[in-house]
Amino acid sequence: MRILYMHPAAAFGGASKSLIELFACLRQQGVTGTVLTPRGPVCKAFTDAGMDVRPVRGLSQFDNTRYGYYRRLRWIILLRELLLLSFSLAAIWRLRHERFDLLHVNEITLLPLAILTKWVLRIPMVVHVRSLQRTPGNGLRTRLINHWLARHADAVVAIDHTVRQTLDSKLQVEVVHNGLVIDNPPAGSGGHSRALVTVGFLGVLIALKGIYELIEAMRILKERGVQVHCLIAGENARQLSGLKAWVLGKLGFARDVRADLERLIVQHELQGHVSLLGFVGDVRTLYPQLDVLCFPSHLDAAGRPVFEAAFYSIPSVVAVQDPVLDAIIHEVTGLAIPRPDPVLLADALQRLVENDAFREQLGRQARAWAQDNFAIGANAKLMHGVYLRLQPSSDR
Known part of the structure; x- marks a missing residue:
């Protein structure tokens, strides 16, 4: 399987590290990965992990997380997302002739852009929810996000049950923990x-x-x-x-x-x-x-x-x-x-x-x-199972 990953942040952090460790296990199952991500330190980390990196100036996001949702002056942040939109669209358009089996979105804040990517490439989409969302039913934006997930996501994965509780209870959500690669750690x-x-x-x-x-x-x-x-x-x-x-x-x-x-x-x-x-x-x-x-x-x-x-x-x-x-x-x-x-x-x-x-x-x-x-092997196996369920039967 060839997976297109979308990752929102240029800085190397927990989400990128978790994705790299997940990919290291999936790679052993024959998965190859291309990652679309903003330019920054994370690009080298993805490259070192064996991923095909497609850097872009930035990827437009829509933040409805419990802490970062738009309110008062924070609405000004949307100006940045609009400025990045042209770069995001150009990056997606350049991928239109390449063959991918699946789109894996590494954070829900990329959901609007990911829906467009899914439409352009015509492939199934996994949305990986890593951050706590606003309480289900809390306003139009929250209902809209959950509606988009229900309609456009072929699979929704939450990193733990805390995150899962912030999504609509009617959604089909699979919990797959961030598996960690720690080889025989000594006691602290x-x-x-x-x-x-x-x-x-x-x-x-x-x-x-x-x-x-x-x-x-x-x-x-x-x-x-x-x-x-x-x-x-x-x-x-x-x-x-x-x-x-x-x-x-x-x-x-x-x-x-x-x-x-x-x-x-x-x-x-x-x-x-x-x-x-x-x-x-x-x-x-x-x-x-x-x-x-x-x-x-x-x-x-x-x-x-x-x-x-x-x-x-x-x-x-x-x-x-x-x-x-x-x-x-x-x-x-x-x-x-x-x-x-x-x-x-x-x-x-x-x-x-x-x-x-x-x-x-x-x-x-x-x-x-x-x-x-949080053993990496067990959680990578769960994610690989999600991929297999979404892969067209003719490709299995």
Whole structure:
């Protein structure tokens, strides 16, 4: 099978990493992949994975996610999507004479553009839903998105049951977890008593990841005299300058988060408590240094680092209001707090920092849970089964 993948982001992140790991397994089943994606660091990662990369200046999206949906000044973001539309259409048109068996859309925000791509290429479409959507029935846009999925998607795949719950209950949705490639990981340091416990944060440095709340939580823990150190691994989502940076900054759409964090660390005298590592190319070198993983996202969901850390016997503190069993199990694989509140975050971290036995127990249970849910082989097999069901019988 030859699959056309559409991926929305130029930066290398969790969604692209998950797709690469999935493709590595599918490739062994005879799948070849062409990926249409914005120019950026992700292009090299896809190329290194053996995918045929078709870079484009940008792909137009329509964001109806729980956090990013258009409202008030955020409607201005649609201007960017309209500006990118001509580049998107040209990229799709150039593919019209190539033969593909299936279109795999790597995030629901690409759905309008993907529907057009499906029509041009006349192939089945899988929509991979990775982000939490607005509550079903919440407004015309949400109903429209679910209507488009029902009418145009030949298969809808959600990355977990938390995401699935934000889609229309009438939709046929298959849950396929992000499988992780982690070869015999050593246990993290979380199970060992030490004078200084290390908390880790991994992710792009943007406000919605809860990074500001984490810094404030570290300030609170310092005031309480809790012996803990925080390692923050990640880079700014975008580097902007000039007029564009000024305009977006005034509208609240662009922040130099790294500079903000550096300022806050100095302001609160946290130099001995927080370290900014920047981008870490191989996170396998980082996890063995951690005792606890912190994921205080505003997205009300557990992210990829939570599952990766679990393979290293590292429990997590996650901001999620109603955790389901494939996100985090409260007081079994980690601790869930209902929102990314600095005090709640500090309380949860302090509990794990000061109770070595409890932290070690959660780490062991997290590892077993991860092995049961996120092994790459089993989840790649499920996705391959979706592909096979959609492949025309004459091609099987």
